[in-house]
Amino acid sequence: MDLGISGRKAIICASTQGLGKACATSLALEGCIVYINGRHAERAEQVAQEIARETGGLVYGVGADITTEAGRAALIAACPEPDILVNNNAGPPPGKLADWHHDSWIQALESNMLAPALLIRAVVPGMRARKFGRIINITSAMVKSPRPQMALSTGARAGLTAFSKSLSLEVAVDNVTINSLLPERIDTDRQRFMAEKMMKEQSITMQEARDQIAQSIAAKRFGTPKEFGDACAYLCSAQASFISGQNLQLDGGSYHGLI
Numbered sequence: 163m164d165l166g167i168s169g170r171k172a173i174i175c176a177s178t179q180g181l182g183k184a185c186a187t188s189l190a191l192e193g194c195i196v197y198i199n200g201r202h203a204e205r206a207e208q209v210a211q212e213i214a215r216e217t218g219g220l221v222y223g224v225g226a227d228i229t230t231e232a233g234r235a236a237l238i239a240a241c242p243e244p245d246i247l248v249n250n251n252a253g254p255p256p257g258k259l260a261d262w263h264h265d266s267w268i269q270a271l272e273s274n275m276l277a278p279a280l281l282i283r284a285v286v287p288g289m290r291a292r293k294f295g296r297i298i299n300i301t302s303a304m305v306k307s308p309r310p311q312m313a314l315s316t317g318a319r320a321g322l323t324a325f326s327k328s329l330s331l332e333v334a335v336d337n338v339t340i341n342s343l344l345p346e347r348i349d350t351d352r353q354r355f356m357a358e359k360m361m362k363e364q365s366i367t368m369q370e371a372r373d374q375i376a377q378s379i380a381a382k383r384f385g386t387p388k389e390f391g392d393a394c395a396y397l398c399s400a401q402a403s404f405i406s407g408q409n410l411q412l413d414g415g416s417y418h419g420l421i
Contacts, residue, residue, distance in 0.1 A: 163401070165192050165395060165396065165398070165399035165400065165401065166399055166400030166401065167189070167192050167193065167194055167245070167246070167296075167395075167398055167399055167400065168192060168193030168194070169193060169194070169195065170193075170194050170195070170245040170246055170294075170398075171194070171195045171197070171241055171243065171244050171245050171246070172186075172189045172194040172195065172196050172197065172244060172245065172246035172247075172248065172398070173197045173199070173237060173241050173244045173246065173247050173248065173281075173285075174186040174189065174196060174197070174198055174199065174248040174250065175199050175228050175237070175247075175248060175249055175250045175251060175277075175278070175281070176199060176200065176228070176250040176251050176252065177198040177199055177200070177209070177248070177250065178198060178199075178200035178202075178205050178206055178209040178223075179209075179350070179351060180350040180351055180352060180387070181250060181300055181345060181348060181350060181387065181390055181391075182198070182199075182248065182250040182300070183198070183209065183213070183387070184387035184388060184390050184391035184394075185248050185250070185298070185300070185390070185391045185394040185395070186198045186213055186221070186248075186391075187213050187216065187217060187388075187391055188388070188391030188392050188394060188395040189246065189248075189391075189394070189395055189398065190213055190214070190216075190217035190219035190220075190221055191217045191219065191395075192395050192398075192399075193219065194219070194246065194398075195219070195220045195221075195222075196210075196213070196219060196220070196221045196222070197221075197222050197223075197224055197237070197240055197241045197244075198210050198213065198221060198222070198223055198224065199223075199224050199225075199226055199228065199237055200223070200225060201225065201226070201227050202225055203223065203224075203225025204225070205223075205225075206223030206224055206225045207223035207225075208223070209223060210222055210223035211223075222240065222241075224236065224237050224240045224241075226240075228251065228277045228281065229251070229272045229273050229277050231280075234277065234280060234281055234284065237281070238281075238284050238285070242288075243288050243292070244285050244288075244289075245289070245292070245294055245295060245296065246295075246296045246297075246298075246398050247281060247282065247285050247295075247296075247297045247298070248297075248298045248300065248394060248398075249277075249278035249281060249282070249297070249298065249299045249300065249322075250299075250300040251273045251274055251277060251278070252273065253270075253273075253274060253302065253315040253319070254266065254269070254270045254273075254274075254314045254315050254318075256311040256312055256356075256359070257311060257314060258310070258311065259313075262313075262314050266314060267314070267317075270314045270315065270317065270318040271318050271321070273318070274301075274315065274318035274319050274322065275318040275319065275321040275322045275325070278299055278322055279322060279325050282297055282325075282326070282329065282340070285297075286329070286333060286338065289333070289336070289338045290333055290336040290338055291336075293336055293337050294337050294338070295333070295336070295337065295338035295339070296338075296339055296397065296398040296399075296402070297326070297338070297339065297340040297341070298341055298342070298343060298394055298397055298398065299322055299323070299326055299340070299341070299342040299343070300342075300343050300345065300394075301319040301322065301323060301342045301343070301344055301409075302315060302316065302319055302344055302345065302346070303344045303345065303346035303411055303413050303416075303417065304316040304319070305319050305320050305323050305342070305344055305409065306344060306409065306411065306417065306419065307417060307418075307419070308320075322342075323342055323409060326340045326341075326342060326407070327340075327407050330406045330407035331407065334406050334407075337403055338406075339397070339402065339403065339405060339406035340406055340407065341397050341405060341406060341407070341408045341409070341410065342408070342409045342410070343390065343393060343394060343397070343410055343412060344409055344410065344411045344412065344413070345385070345390060345412050345413070346379070346385075346411070346412070346413035346414075346416060347375060347376070347378070347379050347384050347385060347413065347414065347416075348384065348385040348386070348387060348389075348390050348412065349384035349385065349386060349387065350387060353372075353375065353384065356375065357371035357372050357375060358371070360374065360375075372384075378416070379413065379414040379415075379416050380413075380414050380415040380416045381414030381415055381416075382414075383414065385412055385413075385414060389412065390412055393410065393412055397410070
């Protein structure tokens with residue numbers, strides 16, 4: 163299927179690895195002009211060249227810390243008229259209530275709610291004027307299925323979800339859609355980190371930890387980054403213009419709720 167986005171300009175935040183890189187790769191394969199982002203300019207350029215070689219696409223690296231005003235300004239300066247914005251950022255580590263002091267909350271909100279909200283604020287007027295825009299937030303399955311140890315991440319990302327839903331009602335008339343992807347157990351460095359944490363806590367091997375994690379998923383396997391990236395590309399497509407304000411779970415069928 164031709165997704166109708168060849169030549170569209172796409173900013174993908176935090177995309178030098180993991181889910182962001184997967185989305186950047188899938189969009190480059192669809193012919194998008196892709197701007198990847200990481201805190202370190204050299205690393206961002208290295209990964210941009212890697213994706214360009216793999217996909218044959220136009221891919222540029224932008225070194226910028228999107229949790230800062232200067233970083234967000236640099237990213238927008240590199241691609242001032244994006245058609246697609248994929249919001250992504252590392253989440254805070256698991257913890258418990260006693261761990262989360264004031265600064266912990268501020269950092270979580272800056273990284274996982276305010277940075278994406280302010281990037282959306284920067285790009286939406288142009289998208290509306292051009293009558294095309296696709297905004298994807300990479301959040302977490304925990305937004306719909308909160309768990310105590312992930313409450314810091316969930317709190318910030320649920321705020322972004324509410325903001326995005328409210329704005330989606332206003333901008334849909336101009337062919338601007340805002341959706342969120344809710345990953346769980348996609349096989350990235352984040353899952354390796356979680357497996358390593360289990361190894362230490364339970365004195366088990368890496369394979370045993372990974373097997374435990376896989377058994378917690380209805381599909382009994384990890385999701386692949388490519389599966390995630392391709393889902394993102396579809397939501398950015400011309401064909402997805404009637405899908406907005408939604409939270410799509412990529413979790414191997416594990417969510418127990420109806421809505």
